[in-house]
Amino acid sequence: MNTTISIASRPAPRHPDAGSVPWVRYGLSALALAILGLFLILPLVAVLAEAFREGWQAYLDAITDRYTRHAMLLTLITALICVPLNTLFGIAAAWCIARFQFPGRSLLTTLIDLPFSVSPVIAGLVFILIFGSQGWFGGWFTTHGFPVIFALPGIVLATLFVTLPFVARELIPLMQAQGAEQEEASIMLGASAWRMFWTITLPRIKWGLLYGVILCNARAMGEFGAVSVVSGHIRGATNTLPLHVEILYNEYQFSAAFAVATLLAGLAIVTLVLKSIIEWRQQRQWENASP
Numbered sequence: 001m002n003t004t005i006s007i008a009s010r011p012a013p014r015h016p017d018a019g020s021v022p023w024v025r026y027g028l029s030a031l032a033l034a035i036l037g038l039f040l041i042l043p044l045v046a047v048l049a050e051a052f053r054e055g056w057q058a059y060l061d062a063i064t065d066r067y068t069r070h071a072m073l074l075t076l077i078t079a080l081i082c083v084p085l086n087t088l089f090g091i092a093a094a095w096c097i098a099r100f101q102f103p104g105r106s107l108l109t110t111l112i113d114l115p116f117s118v119s120p121v122i123a124g125l126v127f128i129l130i131f132g133s134q135g136w137f138g139g140w141f142t143t144h145g146f147p148v149i150f151a152l153p154g155i156v157l158a159t160l161f162v163t164l165p166f167v168a169r170e171l172i173p174l175m176q177a178q179g180a181e182q183e184e185a186s187i188m189l190g191a192s193a194w195r196m197f198w199t200i201t202l203p204r205i206k207w208g209l210l211y212g213v214i215l216c217n218a219r220a221m222g223e224f225g226a227v228s229v230v231s232g233h234i235r236g237a238t239n240t241l242p243l244h245v246e247i248l249y250n251e252y253q254f255s256a257a258f259a260v261a262t263l264l265a266g267l268a269i270v271t272l273v274l275k276s277i278i279e280w281r282q283q284r285q286w287e288n289a290s291p
Contacts, residue, residue: 044265044269047258047261047262047265048258048262048265050254050255050258051255051258051259051261051262052259053255053258054255058255058256058259059255059259061256062248062253062255062256062259062260063259063260063262063263065256066236067235067236067239067244068241068244068260070236070237070239071239071240071241071243071244071260072241072263074152074155074238074239074240075221075240075241076221077152078152078155078156078159078220078221078240079159079217079220079221081156082156082159082160082163082216082220083163083213083216083217083220085160086160086163086164086166086167086216087167087209087212087213087216089164089167089168090166090167090168090169090170090171090209090212090216091167091171091209093108093112093168093172094167094168094171094172094174094175094205095175095201096108097109097168097172097176098171098172098175098176098180099175099180099183109172112164112165112168112169113165113169114164114165115161115162115163115164115165116165119225120158120162120223120224120225120226120229121225121226121228121229123158123161123162123225123226123229124158124225124226124227124228124229124230125229127148127149127154127157127158127161127226127229127230128149128229128230131148131149131153131154131157132149133149135149149230149232150230150231150232150234150238151238152238154230154231155227155230155231155238155240157230158223158226158227158229158230159220159223159226159227161226162219162223162225162226163216163219163220163223166212166213166215166216166219167209167212167213167216168212169212170208170209170211170212170215171205171208171209171212174205174208175205178204178205182200182204183196183200183201186199186200207278207281207282208282210274210278211275211278211279211282214271214274214275214278215271215275217271218267218268218271221240221241221264221267222241222242222264222267222268223240223242224242224243224246227240227242227243228242228243228246231243233247235247241260241263241264242264244260245257245260245261245264248260
């Protein structure tokens with residue numbers, strides 16, 4: 001009996017992967033934590049320290065100042081206008097791209113990504129070229145008592161542009177991955193288009209939709225570049241929270257500037273928490289849906 005084992009039949013030697021080597025795993029974890037601490041935790045701590053450097057009363061005075069309150073109100077109004085409009089656009093665009101084939105489909109997808117590739121400052125300059133007092137249509141709007149630039153409409157237009165892709169970009173791959181079988185089945189069973197949307201489509205995309213809305217809202221309330229160009233920096237009139245922080249800092253009111261910045265930092269933290277919760281719920285939903 002031949003007990004010789006051929007070389008070809010021998011199992012290949014196993015090499016430990018990076019995850020099975022303790023020092024590699026611990027080293028990568030330490031590196032990740034160091035980067036998070038340097039670029040996330042340390043700046044947040046610095047903002048909080050500077051905000052309260054002159055005491056609690058100075059902090060309260062800064063965030064309750066009438067110009068700060070007006071900047072907060074203008075920021076909220078802008079977000080309340082832009083987020084619902086971009087939500088409707090995102091759902092419609094995702095529906096068209098994910099469910100239909102039509103001429104210009106690729107162009108529409110490219111145009112949705114345009115705000116990601118164009119500098120917000122350039123976008124603001126384009127709106128000035130179109131709606132400024134010497135622009136193509138700005139003179140007509142100003143003559144009829146509806147100024148666009150250096151007013152709320154210009155801020156809304158600039159914010160709409162920079163926040164345009166967020167909802168659509170979250171929904172398009174999700175709807176493409178889900179397919180249209182359930183929607184087609186509901187239509188064949190006699191459901192109307194609205195009933196199909198509310199009972200089939202919306203429950204399936206709700207977590208992706210919420211994810212996109214949260215990111216859209218965070219960008220709308222924190223946008224600086226495009227809004228800075230079209231607002232005119234008029235204190236108490238066209239200053240949003242990010243612009244108000246810049247003005248306070250340029251006037252050497254450092255403590256007040258950092259105090260107002262804590263409001264935006266709080267928004268960022270809330271956004272991260274909600275984002276993590278929604279990602280967790282999405283993962284649970286996919287795990288439950290998988291066989």
